Ligand SMILES: Nc1nc2c(ncn2[C@@H]2O[C@H](COP(=O)(O)OP(=O)(O)OP(=O)(O)O)[C@@H](O)[C@H]2O)c(=O)[nH]1
């Protein structure tokens with residue numbers, strides 16, 4: 001499909017419904033696999049939940065917080081009754097006790113390893129600290145399993161415009177990918193929203 005058609009597709013795309021579906025604190029609580037799923041992963045407090053709200057143009061569908069470690073379960077949201085967005089707990093927050101971190105890791109890996117309906121993973125990083133060691137670790141873990149990965153640098157509103165490309169190039173260098181594969185995003189300003197929707201649609205189809 002040409003870029004013009006694709007942009008048109010995003011322009012015509014309407015979010016007719018976006019609802020909370022279910023939560024899982026343990027693997028046994030995962031809902032039955034049915035519709036395609038897109039997961040959102042990243043370090044604690046990076047802005048995963050805010051990014052989902054920005055994509056859906058909903059202010060409070062997904063709970064966000066200033067305190068890292070807000071999202072403690074895997075949460076499914078059903079969009080247009082056609083696919084799920086899956087908000088994962090964050091990783092790598094030092095103040096979360098070790099045994100809780102281990103539990104979340106178990107839960108996240110349990111999800112990523114087993115989910116047959118998982119179509120793509122949006123890997124969210126902070127534009128001010130692109131590709132931290134745990135991001136790189138998750139990126140390689142996903143790449144080794146042939147996942148469709150969509151790397152995103154969020155909170156770009158916190159950088160000056162001339163730092164955007166620097167952040168993107170730095171991230172691309174560390175992940176050994178092309179800068180154009182990385183989406184620059186801001187939940188606050190809705191920067192990169194159409195571009196990210198396009199990549200998500202590509203992954204779902
Ligand atoms: N300026 C700015 N702030 C943001 C942006 N995205 C998120 N934030 C802020 O970052 C903080 C964390 O956002 P969340 O969306 O709760 O982050 P999270 O990754 O879901 O956090 P956990 O669930 O704890 O892992 C909140 O105070 C948000 O308001 C953004 O694009 N720009």
Ligand SMILES: [Mg+2]
Pocket residue numbers: 048049050063064070071087
């Ligand atoms: Mg969250």
